[in-house]
Amino acid sequence: MTKNRLNQIEKHLSPMASTNSLFQEIPLAPPDVIFNLTATYKADTFAQKVNLGVGAYRDDGGKPWVLPVVKKAEQAIVNDLSLDHEYLPILGLAPFREASIRLILGSDSSAIKEARVTAAQTISGTGANHLGALFLSRFYLKGVPVYVSNPTWANHKPIFNNVGFETRDYAYFNPKNNGLDIDGLLADLKAAPENSIILLHACAHNPTGVDPTKDQWKAIADVIESKKHFPFFDCAYQGFASGDLDRDAWAVRYFVERGFELLVCQSYAKNFGLYGQRAGCLTFVLKNADAAARVSSQLAKLQRAEISNPPAHGARIVNKVLNDPDLYAEWTENLKTMSGRIGNMRKALYDKLIQHKTPGTWEHIINQIGMFSFTGLKASQVKVLKEKYHIYLTDNGRISMAGLSTSNVEYFADAVNYVVRNVA
Ligand SMILES: Cc1ncc(COP(=O)(O)O)c(C=O)c1O
Structure with missing residues (x-):
């Protein structure tokens, strides 16, 4: 009997009598x-x-x-009888978010002093990318493309595509010298329509390991400014890249100093070795405190519908280390080891x-x-x-x-x- 004929017969049977699933015809994903x-x-x-x-x-x-400093912090958390398993706030653990902002922007950042930053604790770096993309799909200009480096982390395009963005490539890797194709990169950002979203790897570019120099970052910032593009930083390797937390955050801080509004995704998977704990953060830097409050309120609304509240354990470990001077010093040593x-x-x-x-x-x-x-x-x-x-x-x-x-x-x-x- 042909498949069509079978389908015709099945249409007349009750759904319970059929062995075919409603999802029988969906393609098998690789x-x-x-x-x-x-x-x-x-x-x-x-x-x-x-x-x-x-x-x-x-x-x-x-x-x-397992980083020795993580073992120590985790032990202290396990021994802390005042902790319980209640939900965290929708936007996550407040001291964790504040410490994450200081870590990426630097504690002397003018944006922090002017209270024009806001952050949400996320499901590691992937969740930060997703929440950032989702936010922009709702509240940024409609119909703009997202430009990603060629090549980029394999998850970037799917994350943006899943919330409805079109993704396009900008030149990045030059196979002739296994280095950066800075001319191609700048030309592509110049040719992109105004107000495009530009995804930038803050440090330790995945998959190439090729980062722009400071002068090249300046040239990139010039084009992004002149074309009114929106910088979307992904920072999955702060401290892990060079062993120096400030050096690895240089590009993000430089863009903030120049006055850009931007967002930055942080992952604590690599630099804390907390892969499976899913600890991350999404930070927005805005022009003023009023905009920060508005963005924060909408991030909370989006996060509520996505995950209700972020997970506690990994964030507690990161929080303990970032907010304790001795543990922080030890962490910087662990980073140098890696x-x-x-x-x-x-x-x-x-x-x-x-x-x-x-x-x-x-x-x-x-x-x-x-x-x-x-x-x-x-x-x-x-x-x-x-x-x-x-x-x-x-x-x-x-x-x-x-x-x-x-x-x-x-x-x-x-x-x-x-x-x-x-x-x-
Ligand atoms: C560039 C980049 N962004 C984000 C991530 C996010 O990873 P995770 O969700 O495990 O924090 C990774 C991990 O490989 C990455 O390389």
């Missing part, structure tokens, strides 16, 4: 590339296998690292490739910053790395530096040397 890569890696039984796909910090033994290990792996990989005289230039490995590096390896070479060496990375040649360690960096460098020489 699995998430990164999570799928990790699943394939886990299923591989080869002893020397390497996972360079995962976007989470690993220690030199390849294990997740960024330092990643820096060492960049250097070790670079040195090995130079030692091997691997064809090509490899300076970008040490010049790029943060968790990721765009190696310049081609999809055909990535395939051989996977099949011959059991090394897992995304097809675009992005590697997570956190997946390298003193025990596997040589193996990886040897494999790269092989594929660069032998695979076109």
Whole structure:
């Protein structure tokens, strides 16, 4: 019997008699590339296998690292008998939000002094991006596109598309030198319609590891100002990128100093290692306190319908560390441990490739910053790395530096040397 005929018969049956679901015809979505890569890696039984796909910090033994300062803060929270499991306020834990604002803008920020900032605690960085996008879809100019770097974090476009925005690319990565295509970037921002939303990675650009220099940021700000674009900062790696919290916040603070209205998304996944706790914050910097109060009221209304109230545990840990001078000092040391290990792996990989005289230039490995590096390896070479060496990375040649360690960096460098020489 044909499918059509079956459908005709089924129409005359009661819904309960049918074994077909209402959702029988919806397309099967492909699995998430990164999570799928990790699943394939886990299923591989080869002893020397390497996972360079995962976007989470690993220690030199390849294990997740609970920051010592996080352990301390968590213990204090568990021992605090005055705490309960009541709901947090809709916009989250107030001292956490205030400390998050100070962390990203700097405690001497004029915007803070003038009370023209407001923040909402969010479901980590993803939730901050979502709430920011949702807010703009309701209260910013209608019909404007959102410009994202080419390439960008795989979740950016879906997040904006899900709330109805059209997304477009601006030039970013230059494969010729594995660096920034600043001319292409500026030209694209100039050509964008006025008042466009421009998504900017505050530091440690994901997936390329390529950040603009201070002068390049100034040129970007000039174009954004002249075209009246709206800067939407995503800051997922403050302190994790360079080991210096102020340095990693430089671009955001520079834009604030210049007088832009903007928003910034913060994630505490990487810099606190609180991946699964979903602690994040969305901060708006506005022209005046009245606008801040209005934005805050609407953020609360949106958040209520989305999640009612954000989760407490991760935010309590971050709050304790950010508001305790001793724990804060210890945190800055923990950040240096993570960024330092990643820096060492960049250097070790670079040195090995130079030692091997691997064809090509490899300076970008040490010049790029943060968790990721765009190696310049081609999809055909990535395939051989996977099949011959059991090394897992995304097809675009992005590697997570956190997946390298003193025990596997040589193996990886040897494999790269092989594929660069032998695979076109
Ligand atoms: C650029 C960027 N933004 C946001 C996030 C958000 O991550 P999370 O929701 O885990 O905080 C990430 C994580 O990989 C990221 O790389």
